[in-house]
Amino acid sequence: MDLDHDTVVAFSKSWGLFYLMGFFLCAVVYAFWPANRKRFDRAKNSILDQDDKPWR
Amino acid sequence: MIRQLTGSERQLAAIMLGLVAVVGVAMAAAGRNDTMGVHGLIVMLFAGALMYPLFSAIGAPEPTEDREASYYDDPIKVGIVLSMIWAVFGMFMGVWVAAQLAWPGLAFDGAWSTFGRLRPTHTSGVIFGFGGNALIATAFHVVQRTSRARLAGQISPWFVLFGYNLFCVLAVSGYLMGVTQSKEYAEAEWYADLWLVVVWVTFFVLYLRTIARRKEPHIYVANWYFMAFIVVVAILHIVNNLALPISWGSAKSYTVWPGVQDAMVQWWYGHNAVAFFLTAGFLGMLYYYLPVRAQRPIFSYRLSILSFWGITFFYMWAGSHHLHYTALPHWVQTLGMTFSVMLLVPSWASAGNALLTLNGAWHRVRDDATLRFMTAAAIFYGLSTFEGSFLAIRPVNALSHYTDWTVGHVHAGALGWVALITFGSLYTLVPSLWKRERMYSATLVEVHFWLAIAGTLIYVFAMWNSGVIQGLMWRTYTGDGALAYSFVDSLVAMYPYYIARTIGGLLFLIGAIIGCYNMWMTVRAVPETVSRQGDLPVAATVPGE
Numbered sequence: 001m002d003l004d005h006d007t008v009v010a011f012s013k014s015w016g017l018f019y020l021m022g023f024f025l026c027a028v029v030y031a032f033w034p035a036n037r038k039r040f041d042r043a044k045n046s047i048l049d050q051d052d053k054p055w056r
Numbered sequence: 057m058i059r060q061l062t063g064s065e066r067q068l069a070a071i072m073l074g075l076v077a078v079v080g081v082a083m084a085a086a087g088r089n090d091t092m093g094v095h096g097l098i099v100m101l102f103a104g105a106l107m108y109p110l111f112s113a114i115g116a117p118e119p120t121e122d123r124e125a126s127y128y129d130d131p132i133k134v135g136i137v138l139s140m141i142w143a144v145f146g147m148f149m150g151v152w153v154a155a156q157l158a159w160p161g162l163a164f165d166g167a168w169s170t171f172g173r174l175r176p177t178h179t180s181g182v183i184f185g186f187g188g189n190a191l192i193a194t195a196f197h198v199v200q201r202t203s204r205a206r207l208a209g210q211i212s213p214w215f216v217l218f219g220y221n222l223f224c225v226l227a228v229s230g231y232l233m234g235v236t237q238s239k240e241y242a243e244a245e246w247y248a249d250l251w252l253v254v255v256w257v258t259f260f261v262l263y264l265r266t267i268a269r270r271k272e273p274h275i276y277v278a279n280w281y282f283m284a285f286i287v288v289v290a291i292l293h294i295v296n297n298l299a300l301p302i303s304w305g306s307a308k309s310y311t312v313w314p315g316v317q318d319a320m321v322q323w324w325y326g327h328n329a330v331a332f333f334l335t336a337g338f339l340g341m342l343y344y345y346l347p348v349r350a351q352r353p354i355f356s357y358r359l360s361i362l363s364f365w366g367i368t369f370f371y372m373w374a375g376s377h378h379l380h381y382t383a384l385p386h387w388v389q390t391l392g393m394t395f396s397v398m399l400l401v402p403s404w405a406s407a408g409n410a411l412l413t414l415n416g417a418w419h420r421v422r423d424d425a426t427l428r429f430m431t432a433a434a435i436f437y438g439l440s441t442f443e444g445s446f447l448a449i450r451p452v453n454a455l456s457h458y459t460d461w462t463v464g465h466v467h468a469g470a471l472g473w474v475a476l477i478t479f480g481s482l483y484t485l486v487p488s489l490w491k492r493e494r495m496y497s498a499t500l501v502e503v504h505f506w507l508a509i510a511g512t513l514i515y516v517f518a519m520w521n522s523g524v525i526q527g528l529m530w531r532t533y534t535g536d537g538a539l540a541y542s543f544v545d546s547l548v549a550m551y552p553y554y555i556a557r558t559i560g561g562l563l564f565l566i567g568a569i570i571g572c573y574n575m576w577m578t579v580r581a582v583p584e585t586v587s588r589q590g591d592l593p594v595a596a597t598v599p600g601e
Contacts, residue, residue, distance in 0.1 A: 009387065020369065023365070023369060024365075027361065027362060027365040027366075028362065030361065031358040031361045031362050032358065039273075039274050040274075040357040040358065040361075041357070042274065043272075043274040043276050043277075043357065044276075044347070044353040044354050044357045045353050046202075046272060046276075047201070047202060047276060047278075047344060047347060047348060047353075048347065048348065048351060048352075048353060052127070052201075052488075053125065053126060053127070054124065054125070054126070054127060054200070054204055054205050054206050054271070055204040055205070055271035055272070056124075056125075056271075
């Protein structure tokens with residue numbers, strides 16, 4: 001296949017779009033996955049702990 | 057600081073400084089009368105200056121306490137001090153170049169003090185010196201606290217911090233001598249760029265290894281932003297600075313990118329420097345210090361994840377909006393424009409997330425100027441990202457490009473967002489790092505806040521006015537199709553706005569100087585927090601656990 005300008009443009013206009021949409025779906029699924037809810041809630045509250053020492 | 061290191065670590069540090077000094081000697085020998093020779097001397101002096109504190113404590117007794125029982129805060133403290141020194145330097149240079157535009161005589165007929173040489177000392181001074189040091193310091197702080205683990209190295213944090221500052225010194229001193237790659241925000245020449253690669257990869261490895269040691273299973277979202285900042289800046293820096301020096305003994309190099317590809321690579325770099333240096337890292341600060349200061353968890357953690365991936369993937373494509381109406385292929389311009397407009401969604405998601413976090417804590421925003429710094433930063437972030445998406449639209453850009461509107465937009469972001477979130481974070485960080493009850497003076501924080509707000513607003517409004525006037529004057533035609541105004545006409549019309557801009561910048565600088573004084577006095581004059589040793593759960597004090 002000839003890798004000229006038009007080929008690259010066609011590739012980026014098709015697969016470039018698909019991978020972006022695929023990636024978006026993955027991010028949404030991860031963010032809304034029910035099992036992750038507890039983990040996220042813990043994470044956002046844990047930074048408010050007053051304890052200022054590394055855990056052992 | 058040196059006393060925290062073991063004997064072998066001190067030796068390693070001495071060997072590394074020796075190697076740096078040898079590199080300096082080699083640069084001086086190869087460069088001779090070229091500016092590279094002067095830089096060799098600067099490298100030697102830099103290494104020598106660091107050897108002094110090292111060797112004056114090299115025989116001191118080794119640390120006896122268990123270092124793993126506490127966080128590694130010394131490099132963070134030094135990073136904050138360096139950041140504030142660079143802030144005053146960079147902002148002073150900004151006021152000076154702003155004044156030069158109104159009163160050109162302020163160059164004093166020197167070659168080193170012309171506008172073209174001083175301007176990059178301002179941009180590099182504030183972006184890399186002030187912003188970069190603040191980012192390194194807060195990254196070290198946030199990664200330790202959110203991972204509940206000490207930094208994964210004793211020497212490498214110092215190497216990152218001082219190595220980075222050596223890069224900044226080489227960059228800024230080079231500009232004054234006329235060294236430049238002529239690439240915006242990447243003016244430093246090839247040897248400084250190579251050095252930064254070494255420093256930055258060490259930063260990346262250090263950050264990864266610290267995350268790998270974490271005791272907290274989930275990686276808090278602020279770390280994702282800091283990681284994106286480190287990774288992407290490394291990629292951008294390497295690709296944009298691929299260049300061949302004309303000889304090993306010369307500071308001059310030529311980029312490997314030809315013609316319009318060079319322009320594309322440069323603005324892919326330039327805009328992503330805004331995205332990942334001036335946004336991602338500072339969003340990391342926002343997502344940590346704002347909830348901590350407000351004592352409320354972030355409004356929506358899910359939203360913070362979605363906006364993270366949105367920003368990371370959209371920003372990458374936005375750079376070509378800097379090249380509207382150029383030789384760049386039209387579809388690439390359109391791509392950049394489209395992604396810039398889409399960027400508004402994740403940007404406003406972050407700004408909205410921050411402001412909704414404060415919902416219910418508005419009385420704290422009213423009473424606490426530090427929290428107000430961060431609130432104002434989130435508001436300016438929302439405003440300037442809206443403006444950015446708007447300016448990226450091709451027909452709008454036809455009016456705004458090459459005018460002061462762009463300058464006003466950049467400063468709405470840099471002063472209103474980046475600097476305000478940094479000051480808010482540092483005012484939170486300084487008392488807690490130095491274990492002080494509070495800042496020395498809450499009134500001075502308040503004064504700093506209002507000076508910063510007034511300075512930013514004066515600056516931005518002056519540049520909006522002058523930018524729109526410039527744009528309109530340049531595109532006004534007479535009845536018979538000739539340009540109605542010469543360039544000099546538009547220059548004369550700028551005069552009052554350039555004076556107003558200088559005043560706005562001066563107010564901002566005075567605020568930063570007051571901030572330095574307040575931080576200094578906090579460390580010197582405020583009593584240490586009473587230890588809470590007696591107020592811990594019993595289990596934690598049982599020895600041998």
